[in-house]
Amino acid sequence: MTSKQEFIEKLRNSSLRPTKQRINICEVLFNRDKTFHFTISDLFNLIKDKTGEKVSLATVYNTVHAFHKKGYLKEIPINSNQTYFDTNVTDHHHFFDVKEEKLIDLKNEDVGPIEIQRSIPGKKIKSVEVLVKLED
Amino acid sequence: MTSKQEFIEKLRNSSLRPTKQRINICEVLFNRDKTFHFTISDLFNLIKDKTGEKVSLATVYNTVHAFHKKGYLKEIPINSNQTYFDTNVTDHHHFFDVKEEKLIDLKNEDVGPIEIQRSIPGKKIKSVEVLVKLED
DNA sequence: ATCTTCTTTAGAATAATTATAAACAACGAA
DNA sequence: TTCGTTGTTTATAATTATTCTAAAGAAGAT
Ligand SMILES: [Mn+2]
Ligand SMILES: [Mn+2]
Ligand SMILES: [Zn+2]
Ligand SMILES: [Zn+2]
Numbered sequence: 001m002t003s004k005q006e007f008i009e010k011l012r013n014s015s016l017r018p019t020k021q022r023i024n025i026c027e028v029l030f031n032r033d034k035t036f037h038f039t040i041s042d043l044f045n046l047i048k049d050k051t052g053e054k055v056s057l058a059t060v061y062n063t064v065h066a067f068h069k070k071g072y073l074k075e076i077p078i079n080s081n082q083t084y085f086d087t088n089v090t091d092h093h094h095f096f097d098v099k100e101e102k103l104i105d106l107k108n109e110d111v112g113p114i115e116i117q118r119s120i121p122g123k124k125i126k127s128v129e130v131l132v133k134l135e136d
Numbered sequence: 137m138t139s140k141q142e143f144i145e146k147l148r149n150s151s152l153r154p155t156k157q158r159i160n161i162c163e164v165l166f167n168r169d170k171t172f173h174f175t176i177s178d179l180f181n182l183i184k185d186k187t188g189e190k191v192s193l194a195t196v197y198n199t200v201h202a203f204h205k206k207g208y209l210k211e212i213p214i215n216s217n218q219t220y221f222d223t224n225v226t227d228h229h230h231f232f233d234v235k236e237e238k239l240i241d242l243k244n245e246d247v248g249p250i251e252i253q254r255s256i257p258g259k260k261i262k263s264v265e266v267l268v269k270l271e272d
Numbered sequence: 273a274t275c276t277t278c279t280t281t282a283g284a285a286t287a288a289t290t291a292t293a294a295a296c297a298a299c300g301a302a
Numbered sequence: 303t304t305c306g307t308t309g310t311t312t313a314t315a316a317t318t319a320t321t322c323t324a325a326a327g328a329a330g331a332t
Contacts, residue, residue: 017278017329040319056281061320077215077267081289082319095256110254116268118246120231123270130266131213132252134259153298153309176288192312197289217320218288278329285322296311302304 002031014070024051025063029073035088037076037103040064043085076103078131093130106132138167150206160187161199165209171224173212173239176200179221212239214267229266242268 007026011018028046029036038046044060047053064085067073076084078096084103093111095104114128143162144154152158164182165172174182180196183189200221203209212220214232220239229247231240250264 019279019328021280058282058321059280062279075215077213079211079213079219083215095259097256097259098262104256106252106254110252112251112253114250114266115248116242116246117248118242120233120240120270123231123233123272126234126269126271128266128268130250130264132264133262134256135262136259155297155310157311194290194313195311198310274332276329276331278327280327281323281325283323286320288319289317291316292314294312296309298309299307301306 002026014072016066016070020053021055021059022063024053024055025060025067027051029067029087032087035086035105037084037086039080039082039084041082077129078103091127091129093132095132095134097134099136106130138162150208152202152206156189157191157195158199160189160191161196161203163187165203165223168223171222171241173220173222175216175218175220177218213265214239227263227265229268231268231270233270235272242266 004023004027007023007030008018011022011026016022024047025043028043028050029038040057040060043064044055044057047055047060064073068075068085071089072087074086074089076086076094078084078094080101086103088105092108093106095106096102097104111130114130116125116128119125140159140163143159143166147154147158147162160183161179164179164186165174176193176196179200180191180193183191183196200209204211204221207225208223210222210225212222212230214220214230216237222239224241228244229242231242232238233240247266250266252261252264255261
């Protein structure tokens with residue numbers, strides 16, 4: 001449980017002004033036990049539901065991108081018509097339940113270390129992500 | 137090198153009528169040595185260039201989805217504004233050069249076997265894909 | 273308080289994809 | 303081969319996620 005005050009500080013420290021909208025978004029995104037996987041429209045709806053206050057869709061986009069740029073959110077590569085984001089910004093892998101369209105975190109020990117035995121001259125590895133698709 | 141006749145048979149066997157457009161698309165997609173990674177707009181432009189004949193954009197979409205449904209093309213999960221397809225429909229992994237926006241096949245031995253140590257009740261694994269993002 | 277800069281917002285613009293429906297082409301049976 | 307049926311192509315419109323715009327509002331500094 002993070003207090004509103006702490007969100008305000010974190011925002012200030014990131015040179016993001018602590019607006020009412022951003023604080024509400026922080027509460028929805030980061031006041032949870034487990035990692036949270038969402039689309040913009042998931043988040044947009046949740047804000048209304050959980051805080052009672054409406055934030056414009058443009059602001060949700062702006063804020064998510066601001067947080068993404070600051071490294072507080074991660075983008076998850078799956079083929080969907082909507083982009084998925086993740087509050088777990090560490091390097092980790094996923095199950096994707098194709099039917100439910102739901103992401104589930106895998107612990108690194110659920111997958112084991114992955115050694116890439118090939119390299120491309122002039123390029124270095126930025127990330128290694130495993131996506132395990134699930135069906136019934 | 138696959139002959140036009142062979143494409144016609146393959147299409148018929150898949151209960152897809154062998155139209156001029158589909159045969160042209162087959163030539164562009166499948167008459168190559170290496171695996172081919174593409175977006176719809178890549179393909180749309182290549183058809184004009186390589187066959188001299190224009191195929192409507194709607195037909196390119198229709199055909200790619202028909203081939204995808206038949207299992208002749210694979211969709212690659214990366215976050216991009218456009219969907220990527222792959223003529224290599226086997227289970228395999230990728231480099232993604234973020235700057236060039238280009239996919240490169242990894243051989244399975246470049247990655248090694250991946251054992252998923254966790255399961256979700258009622259669900260089974262459909263695919264396991266590794267995406268290695270590259271930067272400069 | 274005042275000024276500056278950043279943020280929010282509604283609405284418009286963009287761009288990938290999908291839907292529509294009319295013209296057309298492949299097929300199979302006569 | 304002709305004819306009727308069914309599948310396909312196409313231009314174009316519709317849809318949808320996302321980004322842009324520009325004006326109004328809020329936060330921070332002086
Ligand atoms: Mn996650
Ligand atoms: Mn590939
Ligand atoms: Zn982003
Ligand atoms: Zn498809």
